[in-house]
Amino acid sequence: MDLGLEGKVALVTGAARGIGRAEALALAAEGARIVINDIDPEGAARCVEDLRQAGHDAAAAPGDVSDTAGAEAVVRAAGAAFGRLDILVNNAGAGGRHLGRKAEDLDVEDFDIIVRTHLRSTFLCSKHAVPLMRAGGFGRIVNTSSMNVTGGGRPGVTNYSAAKAGVLGYTRTMAKEVGGDGITVNAIAPGYVATEFIATFSPEKRAVITGQNPMGRFCQPEEVGALVAFLCSTQAAFINGALICMDGGKRDFHWGDT
Numbered sequence: 001m002d003l004g005l006e007g008k009v010a011l012v013t014g015a016a017r018g019i020g021r022a023e024a025l026a027l028a029a030e031g032a033r034i035v036i037n038d039i040d041p042e043g044a045a046r047c048v049e050d051l052r053q054a055g056h057d058a059a060a061a062p063g064d065v066s067d068t069a070g071a072e073a074v075v076r077a078a079g080a081a082f083g084r085l086d087i088l089v090n091n092a093g094a095g096g097r098h099l100g101r102k103a104e105d106l107d108v109e110d111f112d113i114i115v116r117t118h119l120r121s122t123f124l125c126s127k128h129a130v131p132l133m134r135a136g137g138f139g140r141i142v143n144t145s146s147m148n149v150t151g152g153g154r155p156g157v158t159n160y161s162a163a164k165a166g167v168l169g170y171t172r173t174m175a176k177e178v179g180g181d182g183i184t185v186n187a188i189a190p191g192y193v194a195t196e197f198i199a200t201f202s203p204e205k206r207a208v209i210t211g212q213n214p215m216g217r218f219c220q221p222e223e224v225g226a227l228v229a230f231l232c233s234t235q236a237a238f239i240n241g242a243l244i245c246m247d248g249g250k251r252d253f254h255w256g257d258t
């Protein structure tokens with residue numbers, strides 16, 4: 001199937017590693033020109049180099065997309081890199097030490113950084129990308145939600161669940177605002193994806209997670225990349241305001257879940 005992505009320009013945020021990197025590779029494999037954002041400039045440069053080595057057009061736009069001026073500068077740089085902007089994948093994410101405490105013990109700083117990184121960045125980048133997409137007559141925005149939204153979230157991640165639920169609400173409403181301009185806005189809800197983060201889990205914790213999943217395994221970053229490439233394609237023009245789950249069928253959490 002021709003996804004119609006040849007020559008399209010895609011900005012992927014938080015793409016130095018993990019899911020974002022896989023999304024960038026998947027879009028590049030379909031002929032898109034890629035702009036790699038990350039708050040880690042060296043990581044972004046490494047990803048750009050890898051893409052170029054593989055024969056793809058790529059440029060870096062490092063910066064903090066949760067910051068008001070930072071996000072605007074990143075989107076402007078992305079639009080300037082190849083003279084247009086067609087695709088925005090809002091993927092940048094933080095977790096780790098900011099997660100794991102129940103609501104009453106959660107620091108305000110940990111709430112704020114998670115909401116900023118996941119939700120505020122999605123708002124800021126989308127706001128600045130839409131005029132560029134409208135100018136080109138084509139637009140695809142893919143936002144990153146989570147199965148913490150579809151399943152309500154496990155204890156200890158109220159900040160993350162709130163941010164990812166916000167991403168979903170933002171997606172559904174914005175889809176109605178821009179659909180008439182040939183721009184679609186969708187959200188994905190991956191389950192546990194085998195990234196660097198998951199690699200830090202103990203073998204016991206990994207076994208519990210895969211044991212609870214109907215597929216008996218983790219999702220692979222390349223599978224998320226393939227989904228995102230399709231959602232960004234010309235074939236997906238009538239998918240708008242949707243939440244696509246990619247969780248192997250494990251959509252709920254119970255007490256004791258890891």
Ligand SMILES: NC(=O)c1ccc[n+]([C@@H]2O[C@H](COP(=O)([O-])OP(=O)(O)OC[C@H]3O[C@@H](n4cnc5c(N)ncnc54)[C@H](O)[C@@H]3O)[C@@H](O)[C@H]2O)c1
Nearest residue numbers: 014018019038039064065066091092093190191192193195
């Ligand atoms: N890994 C999973 O199991 C999983 C499941 C569901 C959803 N997600 C979501 O997918 C996305 C990617 O997850 P991942 O596992 O690849 O994470 P990751 O931590 O491996 O990668 C996230 C990237 O975002 C970058 N980043 C962080 N803050 C940033 C900022 N303010 N501006 C620009 N870049 C920033 C980081 O430097 C990092 O390279 C996140 O939104 C995450 O919440 C992940």
